[in-house]
Amino acid sequence: MKILKLFAAGAAFAMLAVPAQADRLDDIIASGKLRCAVTLDFPPIGMRDANNEPVGFDVDYCRDLAAALGVDAEIVETPFPDRIPALISGRADIGVASTSDTLERAKTVGFSIPYVAYNMVVLTKEGSGINAYEDLKNRRVGSTSSTFEALALEADMKKWADPAGKFQSYQNQADVFLALDQGHIEATVVTSTVASDAVKSGNYAGFKIVDEAPYETDFTALITLREDFGLINYLNLFVNRQVRSGRYAELWGKWVGGPVPDLTVPGVYR
Amino acid sequence: MNYTFHWNQALRRLPEMLDGALVTLQVASLAMVIGVAIGVLLAYGRLSSNRVLRTSAAAWVETARNTPALFQIYFFYFGLGSFGLRLDPFMALLAGIAFNNAGYLAETFRGGLQAIPPSQTRAARSLGLSALQTSVHVVLPQMFRIVFYPMTNQMVWSILMSSLGVIVGMTSDLTGVTQELNARTFRTFEFFALAAVLYYAMAKLTILAARLIGWRLFRT
Amino acid sequence: MFDTAFSSNDLMFLLKGAWLTIQLTVVAVAIGTVLGVVFGWARASLPGWVNVPIGAVLDVLRSVPLLIQLVLVNSGKSILGLSWSPFVVGAVVLGLYTAAYCTEIVRGGILAVPATTRRAARSLGMTYWQDLTSIVAPMALRVSLPAWIGLTLGVMKDTALVMWIGIAELLRSSQIVITRIQEPLLVLAIAGLIYFVISFPVSRLGALLERRWADDSLKADQ
Numbered sequence: 110m111k112i113l114k115l116f117a118a119g120a121a122f123a124m125l126a127v128p129a130q131a132d133r134l135d136d137i138i139a140s141g142k143l144r145c146a147v148t149l150d151f152p153p154i155g156m157r158d159a160n161n162e163p164v165g166f167d168v169d170y171c172r173d174l175a176a177a178l179g180v181d182a183e184i185v186e187t188p189f190p191d192r193i194p195a196l197i198s199g200r201a202d203i204g205v206a207s208t209s210d211t212l213e214r215a216k217t218v219g220f221s222i223p224y225v226a227y228n229m230v231v232l233t234k235e236g237s238g239i240n241a242y243e244d245l246k247n248r249r250v251g252s253t254s255s256t257f258e259a260l261a262l263e264a265d266m267k268k269w270a271d272p273a274g275k276f277q278s279y280q281n282q283a284d285v286f287l288a289l290d291q292g293h294i295e296a297t298v299v300t301s302t303v304a305s306d307a308v309k310s311g312n313y314a315g316f317k318i319v320d321e322a323p324y325e326t327d328f329t330a331l332i333t334l335r336e337d338f339g340l341i342n343y344l345n346l347f348v349n350r351q352v353r354s355g356r357y358a359e360l361w362g363k364w365v366g367g368p369v370p371d372l373t374v375p376g377v378y379r
Numbered sequence: 380m381n382y383t384f385h386w387n388q389a390l391r392r393l394p395e396m397l398d399g400a401l402v403t404l405q406v407a408s409l410a411m412v413i414g415v416a417i418g419v420l421l422a423y424g425r426l427s428s429n430r431v432l433r434t435s436a437a438a439w440v441e442t443a444r445n446t447p448a449l450f451q452i453y454f455f456y457f458g459l460g461s462f463g464l465r466l467d468p469f470m471a472l473l474a475g476i477a478f479n480n481a482g483y484l485a486e487t488f489r490g491g492l493q494a495i496p497p498s499q500t501r502a503a504r505s506l507g508l509s510a511l512q513t514s515v516h517v518v519l520p521q522m523f524r525i526v527f528y529p530m531t532n533q534m535v536w537s538i539l540m541s542s543l544g545v546i547v548g549m550t551s552d553l554t555g556v557t558q559e560l561n562a563r564t565f566r567t568f569e570f571f572a573l574a575a576v577l578y579y580a581m582a583k584l585t586i587l588a589a590r591l592i593g594w595r596l597f598r599t
Numbered sequence: 600m601f602d603t604a605f606s607s608n609d610l611m612f613l614l615k616g617a618w619l620t621i622q623l624t625v626v627a628v629a630i631g632t633v634l635g636v637v638f639g640w641a642r643a644s645l646p647g648w649v650n651v652p653i654g655a656v657l658d659v660l661r662s663v664p665l666l667i668q669l670v671l672v673n674s675g676k677s678i679l680g681l682s683w684s685p686f687v688v689g690a691v692v693l694g695l696y697t698a699a700y701c702t703e704i705v706r707g708g709i710l711a712v713p714a715t716t717r718r719a720a721r722s723l724g725m726t727y728w729q730d731l732t733s734i735v736a737p738m739a740l741r742v743s744l745p746a747w748i749g750l751t752l753g754v755m756k757d758t759a760l761v762m763w764i765g766i767a768e769l770l771r772s773s774q775i776v777i778t779r780i781q782e783p784l785l786v787l788a789i790a791g792l793i794y795f796v797i798s799f800p801v802s803r804l805g806a807l808l809e810r811r812w813a814d815d816s817l818k819a820d821q
Contacts, residue, residue, distance in 0.1 A: 150778050157779060161612050191765060193565045194670075198677035200685060200765060217565040251548065255562030277468070278559070279548045283778035284457070288548070290781070291460035293467070312781040382678040445752075445798040446791050447759035450770055454787050457777075461784040535662070542664035543760075554666065567674040575663045575671060582662035 132339035137202050141180045145171035146187040146201035150283040152306045153364040154207055154225075166364040170224070171205045173356060174347055188281040189253050193218055196332060203344065204332040207300070209257035219335040221344035223328035224351070225361075226370040229258045231322055232304045233296035234289065235315040242298075242320050251277035251294035253285055257327045258298045286313060298322045302365050328372070348372075389569035392560055396570075399556030400577050406544070406552060407537040410473050414480025414533070419519070421485035422492055436485065443482020449543050451475045456547035469551070472544035476537055483536075487529045491522040524597050531589040535582045542578070553577060604780040610789070616772030617793050623768065624755040626690045631697020631754070632747070638698060639705025640731075653702075660699035666760050668692050673764045689761035697754050704746045708739030741812050748805035752798050769793060 137143050147167045149155045155165040163184045175182035185201040192208060195201045196218060207227070210220045233239045239248065245262075246269035252259035259278055266276040277294055279285045282303065288294050290313045299307075301318075308316050331344045351357040352372065361369045424436030443451070452475030455466055466474060495518055503513040523530075542554040549555045557574040561567050638657065642650050660668070672692050676683050683691070712735050720730040762771035773790035777783050 149775075157775065159606075159779075160608060161775060161779070185765070186767070187765060191763075194567055194674060195765060197565070197567070198673050199680075199682050213563065214565060254558065260563070277548050278550055280546060281774075281778075283774065284548070287457055287460070287777070287781070287783060291457070291465060292463070293456075293460060293465055293548075441799065441802075442791075442795070445756075445802060446794045447756035447770065449759040450756075450787070450791060450794065453770070454791070457783045458787045461782075539662075539664040542666045545666075554664065557667075567670060568678060571667055571670045571674070575667050578664055578667060579659060579662045 133202060133333060133337040134340040134343055137178060137180060137340070142183055143171070143175040143178055143180050143203070144183045144185050144201045145174075146185050146192050146195045146204040146206055147171060148189055148192065148206045148282070149184075149186045150188070150281050151207065151300075151303055152310070154300075154302060166225075166360055167205045167207065169360050169364070170351075171203075173351065173360075174203075174205070174344075177347060177350075178343075189256050193332070196334060202333065203340070206332075207329040208332045209327050210330045211257070211260075214332075215335075217335065218332045219337060219341045221331040221333075221341060222348050223330050223372050224348045224357075225329050226372055227300045227302065227327040227329065228370075229261075229298050229322035229324050229327065230301045230304050230318045231296055231320040232289070232299050232307065232316060232318055234292075235317055237295050239296050240319050242322050245274070245296055245298075247271040247273035248295045249275045249277065249293070250296050250298070251279060251285055251288055252297050252299065253282050254278040254280055257329075258300070258322065258324070261322070261324050262298045286316075289313070289316070300327070326370075328374075384569060385566050386569055388564060388566055389560075389573050392570070393573070395560070396553060396556055396573060396577060399551060399553035400581060402551045403538060403541050403553045404581060406469065406473055406476065406541045407534065410476035410480055410541070411534050411537050413473075413477040414484050414537070415530070417477070417481035418484030418488050421481060422488035423514075425485065425489055426492060439478075440482045440485050443479050444486070448475065448479045448540050449546060451478055452543050452547055468544060468547045468549040471547050472541060472549050472552075475543070476540050479540065480533055480537055484526075484530065484533055487526045487533070488522060491526040492518065494525055495521050527589075527593050527597065531586060531593075534585055534589065538581050538585065539578065603782060603785060605776070605782060605785055605789075609776045609780070609786075612776060613769065613772050613786075613790060613793060616767055616769040617797065619766065620755065620758050620768045621797065623686070623689055623693065623758045623761065623766070624751070627693035627697050627754050627758070628751050630690065630694030631701050631750075634694070634698035635701025635705050638702040640709065642702060642706045643709040657699040657702055660696055665692070665696055665757055666763060668696065669760060669764055685761070685764045685766050688764055689758070689766055693754055693757065693761070696757070697750065700750050700753075701747065704743045704750065705739070707746075708743035709735055711742045712738045745805050745809035745812075748801060748808070752802055752805075755798060756794070 145167075147155045147163060147165075149157055149163050149165070151165075151167075153165055155163065155167040158164045163186065168184055171184065172182045185195060187195045187201070187204070187206065189206070192204045192206045193214065196204055204218075205224075207225060208214070208218075208220070210223065214220075231239065231242050231245065237248075239245065246266070250262060250266065252262050255278075263276045263278070266274050277288070279288060282299075285294075285297050285299070286307055289297055301321075304316075304318050307313055308318060331348065333340050333344065351360075358369045421436045421439055424432045425440065427433055427436075452472055455474045455478070456468065456471035459466060459471075499517060499521075500513055503517045504510070508516065541552055544552055545554045545558050550559055553574055557570050561570050564570075638653055642653055669689070669692050673685070673688050676688060716738070717730055717734060720734045721727070725733070758768055759770040761768055762774075767775065769790055773786045777786045780786070
């Protein structure tokens with residue numbers, strides 16, 4: 110392993126391309142551009158309009174942040190599994206992409222305080238006979254690779270260990286819906302906002318929400334690189350101010366509607 | 380460079396990745412067998428005097444060769460799905476690679492068939508062999524000898540192509556396993572580097588095995 | 600009957616993706632050809648201690664799936680702190696991949712020129728450089744061009760893989776449109792047709808050249 114490390118270090122040295130690190134907050138302000146990784150197949154949080162232009166809650170959130178920083182916003186489309194690679198590979202400065210704040214991920218990326226919270230529901234098609242979360246155990250189910258709900262659902266399927274049950278993961282949300290629509294899978298567990306949007310859109314015949322998934326609330330946060338503390342500080346204050354100013358509730362009403370999710374956890378600091 | 384490699388984390392999952400490599404070999408070999416069978420039929424089809432046969436064989440071959448393999452696999456999963464014809468990811472991947480293999484092998488086989496002098500066929504037929512017997516006992520053995528090397532290449536291609544299954548939700552082959560591990564840990568470089576090593580080993584082993592088989596079959 | 604949400608807007612979006620596919624192909628093939636000619640010449644002309652290592656490295660590029668190479672370089676470059684755009688990553692990976700194949704094509708072409716021809720050229724007083732450019736290059740080109748055209752088409756199709764690192768080329772563009780209008784079959788058929796329209800004429804041209812030149816060489820032999 111040492112040899113590999115040495116080799117990699119040698120390669121890096123040979124490239125001589127490692128600039129002195131300023132905090133990313135400085136880089137963003139200096140470049141006049143904030144590049145946000147946003148997932149655009151997660152309606153109404155992130156999606157495309159009839160001209161295939163990005164719109165949605167996350168897109169507006171990014172624009173608000175850019176405005177606060179006094180820079181231009183640039184939306185970098187990233188499917189869910191690509192959010193963190195995009196950040197690490199420097200294609201984006203921050204991720205405004207409903208990223209669940211798991212401890213496993215915190216080993217690699219830096220999280221702000223939660224900016225939206227979600228609940229998960231079971232989405233299926235009429236006539237599937239699925240009426241509750243527990244009915245999924247002997248069904249073909251699927252979700253978007255690497256998301257909070259995919260990890261939770263796969264874990265439960267493993268726990269149930271029903272021979273007829275099968276878990277399938279796809280690389281983006283759109284493929285999950287397509288798979289459900291075509292019957293590759295019989296049900297999926299998905300964020301309530303996305304599910305109700307899919308039902309409302311009329312694109313998919315017979316989709317219906319049948320139950321809430323018994324998971325804990327999915328708190329999602331803005332992400333950036335682990336070591337960019339200056340930027341993370343800024344993001345925390347920004348999230349706080351979005352709530353304080355009422356802009357959070359306004360955006361939620363504009364794109365999603367219904368009760369605005371509470372972002373605090375009782376009984377603990379932060 | 381402020382990245383710390385976590386090679387240990389990747390190496391600890393090596394057994395899972397090796398299981399994935401086995402699935403990869405399985406898909407690739409199956410797709411090769413199917414591809415060879417259909418490829419022979421398509422090659423005969425393209426050389427046939429029947430117009431319908433010739434056109435449909437040509438359509439298969441040109442479609443397979445002029446669109447991306449990734450596109451073909453995606454089509455077998457989601458394209459056919461919209462007809463209500465549902466293949467699971469394994470089958471869709473298998474169908475995609477077999478479709479592609481058949482198209483490329485058909486052209487290879489056609490070249491091989493044309494390289495065999497027609498006088499041999501005539502001689503075999505005049506000795507009383509049926510058309511089928513002539514193909515099976517005289518023409519095809521020689522053809523396979525001619526095209527053995529390109530076929531080896533196609534098998535390696537088959538292995539490399541199977542990495543595309545992840546796009547239709549294939550999670551059990553080497554790339555699928557690697558991507559799942561990556562999604563969980565975000566240690567992209569470590570896991571994919573290990574996958575690269577395993578693919579390289581599979582490609583080399585395939586070539587080595589083919590040499591041995593070729594030597595055994597054609598050493599006369 | 601023909602009720603579809605697919606608009607001319609969407610077609611333009613697909614064509615924009617196709618244009619990116621073509622751009623990426625051209626850049627990758629340009630990089631790959633330049634490197635391929637240099638490496639191919641080296642492999643055909645230089646002694647084993649240069650030839651073998653080059654061959655081994657290029658062999659790795661041919662034995663690892665392109666998807667894996669793309670992911671590796673994409674994450675590797677950020678580990679090294681390079682700020683390459685996805686297009687650059689795609690072009691570099693595809694370019695090297697092309698070079699790996701192009702090298703063998705060029706090498707085969709050069710080795711196909713009979714040694715006697717080259718000795719004759721040198722004995723007529725030509726320099727090594729003159730021999731290479733006036734004798735070897737034209738003859739090797741004829742042998743190599745059909746395979747090179749095949750390679751170019753292969754690269755064009757392989758560009759579909761760059762969608763993994765976030766480039767909206769033709770296939771990714773069609774996925775985006777499918778997400779919105781939910782007519783996978785129609786959109787995929789159109790995308791497939793666009794690929795075919797780009798690829799098929801070039802592949803016919805390659806086959807034509809191969810046949811014509813094969814005939815020529817027969818005539819020359821007689």
